[in-house]
Amino acid sequence: xxxxxxxxxxxxxxxxxxxxxxxxxxxxxxxxxxxxxxxxxxxxxxxxxxxxxxxxxxxxxxxxxxxxxxxxxxxxxxxxxxxxxxxxxxxxxxxxxxxxxxxxxxxxxxxxxxxxxxxxxxxxxxxxxxxxxxxxxxxxxx
Amino acid sequence: xxxxxxxxxxxxxxxxxxxxxxxxxxxxxxxxxxxxxxxxxxxxxxxxxxxxxxxxxxxxxxxxxxxxxxxxxxxxxxxxxxxxxxxxxxxxxxxxxxxxxxxxxxxxxxxxxxxxxxxxxxxxxxxxxxxxxxxxxxxxx
Numbered sequence: 335x336x337x338x339x340x341x342x343x344x345x346x347x348x349x350x351x352x353x354x355x356x357x358x359x360x361x362x363x364x365x366x367x368x369x370x371x372x373x374x375x376x377x378x379x380x381x382x383x384x385x386x387x388x389x390x391x392x393x394x395x396x397x398x399x400x401x402x403x404x405x406x407x408x409x410x411x412x413x414x415x416x417x418x419x420x421x422x423x424x425x426x427x428x429x430x431x432x433x434x435x436x437x438x439x440x441x442x443x444x445x446x447x448x449x450x451x452x453x454x455x456x457x458x459x460x461x462x463x464x465x466x467x468x469x470x471x472x473x474x475x476x
Numbered sequence: 477x478x479x480x481x482x483x484x485x486x487x488x489x490x491x492x493x494x495x496x497x498x499x500x501x502x503x504x505x506x507x508x509x510x511x512x513x514x515x516x517x518x519x520x521x522x523x524x525x526x527x528x529x530x531x532x533x534x535x536x537x538x539x540x541x542x543x544x545x546x547x548x549x550x551x552x553x554x555x556x557x558x559x560x561x562x563x564x565x566x567x568x569x570x571x572x573x574x575x576x577x578x579x580x581x582x583x584x585x586x587x588x589x590x591x592x593x594x595x596x597x598x599x600x601x602x603x604x605x606x607x608x609x610x611x612x613x614x615x616x617x
Contacts, residue, residue, distance in 0.1 A: 349557055427503070464557075
């Protein structure tokens with residue numbers, strides 16, 4: 335897998351911010367880890383695997399997610415890509431729920447999250463983050 | 477940009493080797509063609525249908541097959557935006573639950589599916605992903 339989508343680019347973030355902020359979100363996350371985490375020079379966690387760095391991201395960002403009212407709605411284990419690029423493989427696949435898009439923005443700008451995201455940036459080889467509007471009919475997932 | 481509409485032979489073989497008895501979830505991401513691409517000779521050729529309309533035909537045609545094997549759709553919402561990733565905009569994202577991987581496979585090679593159902597999907601879809609996942613035992617917050 336040769337692509338490297340780790341963070342939103344400016345246009346994607348602007349498009350996200352232009353969408354309604356008062357509606358709930360389900361964020362589909364697909365994440366491929368680096369074999370060795372790529373921390374900035376001198377970072378105390380240098381040497382962790384990508385999976386370990388992502389676990390640190392989860393542990394550090396979890397409380398911020400909870401504080402904004404978010405939760406993990408679903409978590410799956412990737413097995414194979416049947417249709418798509420043959421080398422597209424994911425180490426983590428999950429859906430995070432946010433009560434509003436504003437809550438998501440509050441999370442990503444939170445100082446604790448800003449510290450946590452260093453682990454995500456070190457961990458991720460490539461990823462997808464896809465915003466969906468939960469069905470009006472309510473919790474049809476499950 | 478390469479588009480992905482159907483599996484390759486290698487992808488099908490790999491799928492088979494993963495085991496056929498386990499329940500599976502298939503994560504679908506679909507981008508429809510502006511105009512459906514039914515081949516010459518197809519009853520819908522030249523009907524000026526959209527990709528979305530062709531996919532609706534697919535959904536109608538596959539529904540009895542899904543019901544028969546106990547497959548269920550698990551929706552998690554309407555696609556709004558890609559915040560991280562390539563310039564991909566999907567029209568539909570959803571997860572299908574199959575009680576066993578083998579049931580999915582039997583459906584996909586069923587002559588009725590191949591002849592009367594799948595052509596609607598092929599006509600409808602410009603690009604897609606179909607990803608086999610297993611539900612994790614315990615979601616972790």
